[in-house]
Amino acid sequence: MILIHCPYCEQTLPELEFAYAGEAHIARPADPSALSDEEWEKYLFIRANPRGRHNERWRHVHGCGRFFNAVRDTATDNFELTYKAGEPRK
Amino acid sequence: MSAHRIANGGRVDRAATVNFTFDGKAYRGHVGDSLASALLANGVVLMGRSFKYHRPRGLLGAGAEEPNALVSVDRGAGRFTPNLRATAVELYEGLNARSQNRWPSLQTDFGAINDRLGMFFPAGFYNKTFMWPRSFWEKLYEPAIRGMAGLGDAPADADPDVYDATYAHCDVLIVGAGPAGIDAALAASASKKKVFLLDEQDELGGGALADPLLWPWLAESLKDLAKLPNVTLLPRTTAFGYYHDNFIGAVERLTEHLPDPGHSAREKLWRIRAGEVVLAQGAIERPLVFEGNDVPGVMLASAARTYLHRFGVAVGSNVALMAVHDSGWRDVFALARAGVGVAAIIDLRETVDRALMDEARELGLRVILGSAVFGVSGRHAVKGIAVARADGALQQKIACDALLMAGGWTPSVHLWSHSLGKLDWSEEWGAYLPGTPNENVRCVGACGGKWGFGKGLNIGALPTPRDPAKIKAFVDFQNDVTAKDIALAVREGMKSVEHIKRYTTNGMATDQGKTSNLNALQLASSALDRPVQAIGLTTFRPPYTPQTFGALAGHAKDALFQPTRKSPIDPWADAHGAVFELVAQWRRARYFPKTGEDMHAAVARECLAVRENVGIFDASTLGKIEVVGPDAAEFLNRMYTNPWKQLEPGRCRYGLLLREDGFITDDGVSARMAPDRFHLTTTTGGAARVLNMMEDYLQTEWPDLNVWLTSTTEQWAVIALQGPKARDVIAPLVEGIDLSSEAFPHMAVREGSICGMPTRLFRVSFTGELGFEINVPAAYGKHVWEQVWAAGQAHGITPYGTEAMHVLRAEKGFIIVGQDTDGTVTPYDAGLDWAVGKKKPDFVGKRSLARPDIVASGRKQLVGLFTDDLGEVLVEGAQIVADPNQPVPMTMIGHVTSSYWSATLGRSIAMALVQGGFDLLGQKLYVPMAGATIGVTVVRPMFYDPEGSRLNG
Amino acid sequence: MxxxxxxxxxxxxxxxxxxxxxxxxxxxLARWSLRARDAKALAKAVGHKVPTKIGGTEGGMACLGPDEWLLRLPEGATISMGEGLPLSVVDISExxxxxxxxxxxxxxxxxxxxxxxxxxxxxxxxxxxxxxxxxxxxxxxxxxxxxxxxxxxxxxxxxxxxxxxxxxxx
Structure with missing residues (x-):
């Protein structure tokens, strides 16, 4: 069971308090109706799925409740860092 | 006399006798014995039968690595544990153990015919033989293999034991309480650090237990450690797995060694997070590979010393040693000094350390260098050995009753490997040693390669004058893998150790190759003519030794398996004979049978009561979310498909929630309590999911909105009152609310009080009848329910459950998300166009409703079905075809999603998703079932009161 | 009551x-879930001190998240519901x-x-x-x-x- 640092609580806590929430920095388009089918498909379904460094979202669901971002190595499961939602990609 | 208890010595309490049975025969041992040592002391050397060939087997080792002596321990009903290593079973008064994998008895085992038919069971036998035809696999091969092979029997009774569990945190966790582990604990405890010291054995000490010279030090050290408040000593505790971020799983055995387990938990699961982990797991001696190395009485030299010094048991009266490593010599010297006869020391090396030679001479022991054992006589016990020089010359026979093997040492890097630490090949050890760590962990003592066992050779198999292709020289004792199996695997093209392992099953038994992995690697290396490091190493995975399911489950058993959520009204339903069903984790009343009624009769009665008088239903489990803030309406307008901004306070609206991909994910009726406050409802199973989804949008897409979400699911008990007399029932109970249709129309909400309790009273209907949903604070839900129930007696009030609720809503064509939808249904597919705000520029999922696949024709659409036979109730999930006479496999154009007997209509009704269903109204379709094909007609999914006239009572 | x-x-x-x-x-107990961006504004609206560090408590007020508080008071207590303000007060007593x-x-x-x-x-x-x-x-x-x-x-x-x-x- 991994440990995850919550950037809001500023505590490193057991994984069981958290929930994974998919790839990070995929913003919902401001005006979806302006998007072509291909663009919308890309937003909806296409994900990076790298082996290695991955920007992803977690939610401290059984804690402060906040969604935040993390950089995790998908090969080793090691967290490089976590940062608050809204901060630029790291 | 062969194996026997010696006159003096050992750590067992000779004053305390313990009675036990093995295969029904009574024996005696002492307190401090393992089952293995006690059996040896009684002269029993045959303890098991091997997995594949059913060969007679005795002890190989004295610890966790034991592959042969697997036993079942029977502690009474439900307390039957198979596949225990006799070396790890503590003796207690009344212990009832038996051998496994033999029939009818250990001495006479019919399965041993496999041994004679060995030529039919080569490596890859399973892969090659049992391939086809498929039906043979299911009907013949698998049952036959299960009958012949396998280990102990799985217990058939429910486990009456309970199990404890905990999380724990410490600064330093030390695994293994041998000399290195104890030293590490003493060093760490000098600071204020919180230290845990674990050991799988009943007695702390590890290798020191077999070394009387260390006993004074051991006693002193343990006394010191026991006094320290920051040190926790955990004997009988196996660290079975090492997980991310220094998280260790361990199982402590609490009652396995007690004659009467009492009411204590049997085992305790420790989930430990450690700042630093110190692995002091020691090393395991390697067997040697030669013909006859599995005859009972052939065992590891270090094990013989352990039996001698720890248990006061000699493994034979006239033992021989086959060594390629110095350590075996010292073990034999210990035996000789204790008065055990030594037939010979045979070493493959031409020269050995001078000191060893001197000591052998001093003890008067016969030494044969440059030679190897190539055969063992005796089937159930060693009678003698055949020895020859490495080139086959000078063959001779030597009588002995036990043969010790000293093949070198394999550091126990199992947990290190779990932690993904790197391993480096050591030529000196002929084994892998810990390299670069992946966690905050270090290895001390033998498991770190820091222990002076002496020098030795690294070899695969001993030289033999016989044809290596015609002998059985065992590598993996438990899985019966021989040296020639590995050679065959290599010949047949396996080049990686991962492939060799799976092809031969080497290392795949319950001992996980603790004694076989390195020998197999050496053999593969020779066969492939490549260095060991080039063939790779199989990965160790948890558990280090087998653990019980009970221990791994911990508290999560019976009532604690998972929470069963109950509404505040549940006790009333229970007292009134409800039959329950689980909906997500909620226990809900399904129906309330009267005496003699089955579900069909009860549900029909409940439905009619709602249509004719009034029914009362516990809707407390519905998810509820309070949406509060100046931007509440704006937020809901973005989330739901329909418009929310113009909804007036005091009014309700049906909300349909899509995922961004356009498919329905939830629905519910919600009310505007105030300009900045909404009371949302969700489906019972969707509550947590919907709240998470809404939080996601709010926090990450629209963080600028001033609106907040609070789950109020459990704040409110919800009592649904449905039927033409609903208003009459509550009228005398309600204060502060005008219940008239004009003042309180359908789809409205009012705040007031009922039975003296504050209420949010909804006028809503999921049945098509006049209806109210009474929300009261949960603690008062049962009280209000009982008052309403009493007031309803004069009106024929009837409690109904989820089954009747389903029928009543289906009669009105209301969908249940997750039943009539399956994550691929759009609002248009479900006929809910009216709930989609066409003028809204955006809402979650809107863009997807214009995706090419969503607007394409031929999508499955929700329709009603009438069966030709009024009494025929379709099976939910049944497939629908257009032409019943087409050949199989038929083209299926849809499936039934909901199907009921409608007592109101006197016929069956069904809903179904059918390709292009909206265009098929009035058409005939077919539901082919086993034995009959059912004809149906497509209709609108609105079976009752399509005008909605009954909503006003 | x-x-x-x-x-x-x-x-x-x-x-x-x-x-x-x-x-x-x-x-x-009387319990409320309180939500706001501005802890000071919340304190003013509900008339109770508001701790600002997650995990902190002040009287019956506990800070559970960056914009979330739990207020636990004796049964029967009442507070302002903050109508119209950019905050959320929800009764979760039961x-x-x-x-x-x-x-x-x-x-x-x-x-x-x-x-x-x-x-x-x-x-x-x-x-x-x-x-x-x-x-x-x-x-x-x-x-x-x-x-x-x-x-x-x-x-x-x-x-x-x-x-x-x-x-x-x-």
């Missing part, structure tokens, strides 16, 4: 006593019940299923966390006294789990 005889609780009122720990149903664990072994009982290191949980600290699969708000009211707010329907499971853990204490 409403008649106590009409209340029901999902767990027995009788405390469970074990050597070193008792597990009891806490008294009914959403949860409180289990009170008291005694030197209370920490061990909670640690049996709570993955957090409770030895690092300070007196006066309050946090939402988890016991096995059940979410709870944990408040360390004293060195040996812990309050656990748990949603009603999960309370029987949690109480049973805690009692089971307590029964296994050695």
């Amino acid at each position: 409403v008649d106590l005889a009409t209340r029901t609780a999902p767990v027995p009122a009788e405390p469970a006593e074990f050597p070193g720990v008792s597990i009891a149903l806490g008294v009914p 959403r949860a019940i409180t289990l009170v664990l008291e005694g030197p072994r209370a920490i061990d009982v909670l640690q049996s299923g709570a993955p957090r290191d409770l030895s690092k949980f300070a007196v006066g600290e309050a946090r939402r966390t988890i016991y096995e699969t059940v979410e709870m708000v944990l408040i360390r009211e004293g060195e040996e006294r812990w309050a656990v707010d748990v949603w009603r329907s999960f309370a029987p499971y949690l109480r049973e789990a805690l009692v089971t853990a307590a029964s296994h204490l050695r």
Whole structure:
């Protein structure tokens, strides 16, 4: 069971308090109706799925409740860092 | 006399006798014995039968690595544990153990015919033989293999034991309480650090237990450690797995060694997070590979010393040693000094350390260098050995009753490997040693390669004058893998150790190759003519030794398996004979049978009561979310498909929630309590999911909105009152609310009080009848329910459950998300166009409703079905075809999603998703079932009161 | 205030006593979930001091998240609902019940299923966390006294789990 640092609580806590929430920095388009089918498909379904460094979202669901971002190595499961939602990609 | 208890010595309490049975025969041992040592002391050397060939087997080792002596321990009903290593079973008064994998008895085992038919069971036998035809696999091969092979029997009774569990945190966790582990604990405890010291054995000490010279030090050290408040000593505790971020799983055995387990938990699961982990797991001696190395009485030299010094048991009266490593010599010297006869020391090396030679001479022991054992006589016990020089010359026979093997040492890097630490090949050890760590962990003592066992050779198999292709020289004792199996695997093209392992099953038994992995690697290396490091190493995975399911489950058993959520009204339903069903984790009343009624009769009665008088239903489990803030309406307008901004306070609206991909994910009726406050409802199973989804949008897409979400699911008990007399029932109970249709129309909400309790009273209907949903604070839900129930007696009030609720809503064509939808249904597919705000520029999922696949024709659409036979109730999930006479496999154009007997209509009704269903109204379709094909007609999914006239009572 | 005889609780009122720990149903409380961006504005609106560090408590007010507070007051207390203001006040008095664990072994009982290191949980600290699969708000009211707010329907499971853990204490 991994440990995850919550950037809001500023505590490193057991994984069981958290929930994974998919790839990070995929913003919902401001005006979806302006998007072509291909663009919308890309937003909806296409994900990076790298082996290695991955920007992803977690939610401290059984804690402060906040969604935040993390950089995790998908090969080793090691967290490089976590940062608050809204901060630029790291 | 062969194996026997010696006159003096050992750590067992000779004053305390313990009675036990093995295969029904009574024996005696002492307190401090393992089952293995006690059996040896009684002269029993045959303890098991091997997995594949059913060969007679005795002890190989004295610890966790034991592959042969697997036993079942029977502690009474439900307390039957198979596949225990006799070396790890503590003796207690009344212990009832038996051998496994033999029939009818250990001495006479019919399965041993496999041994004679060995030529039919080569490596890859399973892969090659049992391939086809498929039906043979299911009907013949698998049952036959299960009958012949396998280990102990799985217990058939429910486990009456309970199990404890905990999380724990410490600064330093030390695994293994041998000399290195104890030293590490003493060093760490000098600071204020919180230290845990674990050991799988009943007695702390590890290798020191077999070394009387260390006993004074051991006693002193343990006394010191026991006094320290920051040190926790955990004997009988196996660290079975090492997980991310220094998280260790361990199982402590609490009652396995007690004659009467009492009411204590049997085992305790420790989930430990450690700042630093110190692995002091020691090393395991390697067997040697030669013909006859599995005859009972052939065992590891270090094990013989352990039996001698720890248990006061000699493994034979006239033992021989086959060594390629110095350590075996010292073990034999210990035996000789204790008065055990030594037939010979045979070493493959031409020269050995001078000191060893001197000591052998001093003890008067016969030494044969440059030679190897190539055969063992005796089937159930060693009678003698055949020895020859490495080139086959000078063959001779030597009588002995036990043969010790000293093949070198394999550091126990199992947990290190779990932690993904790197391993480096050591030529000196002929084994892998810990390299670069992946966690905050270090290895001390033998498991770190820091222990002076002496020098030795690294070899695969001993030289033999016989044809290596015609002998059985065992590598993996438990899985019966021989040296020639590995050679065959290599010949047949396996080049990686991962492939060799799976092809031969080497290392795949319950001992996980603790004694076989390195020998197999050496053999593969020779066969492939490549260095060991080039063939790779199989990965160790948890558990280090087998653990019980009970221990791994911990508290999560019976009532604690998972929470069963109950509404505040549940006790009333229970007292009134409800039959329950689980909906997500909620226990809900399904129906309330009267005496003699089955579900069909009860549900029909409940439905009619709602249509004719009034029914009362516990809707407390519905998810509820309070949406509060100046931007509440704006937020809901973005989330739901329909418009929310113009909804007036005091009014309700049906909300349909899509995922961004356009498919329905939830629905519910919600009310505007105030300009900045909404009371949302969700489906019972969707509550947590919907709240998470809404939080996601709010926090990450629209963080600028001033609106907040609070789950109020459990704040409110919800009592649904449905039927033409609903208003009459509550009228005398309600204060502060005008219940008239004009003042309180359908789809409205009012705040007031009922039975003296504050209420949010909804006028809503999921049945098509006049209806109210009474929300009261949960603690008062049962009280209000009982008052309403009493007031309803004069009106024929009837409690109904989820089954009747389903029928009543289906009669009105209301969908249940997750039943009539399956994550691929759009609002248009479900006929809910009216709930989609066409003028809204955006809402979650809107863009997807214009995706090419969503607007394409031929999508499955929700329709009603009438069966030709009024009494025929379709099976939910049944497939629908257009032409019943087409050949199989038929083209299926849809499936039934909901199907009921409608007592109101006197016929069956069904809903179904059918390709292009909206265009098929009035058409005939077919539901082919086993034995009959059912004809149906497509209709609108609105079976009752399509005008909605009954909503006003 | 409403008649106590009409209340029901999902767990027995009788405390469970074990050597070193008792597990009891806490008294009914008034509870609110409070949400706001601006802690000062919230404090002004509801008339209570508002701690700003997650995990902190001030009187009956606990900070559970960057914009979330739990206010626990004696039953019958009332506060402003903050109508029209950019904040959220929601009455959740009956959403949860409180289990009170008291005694030197209370920490061990909670640690049996709570993955957090409770030895690092300070007196006066309050946090939402988890016991096995059940979410709870944990408040360390004293060195040996812990309050656990748990949603009603999960309370029987949690109480049973805690009692089971307590029964296994050695």
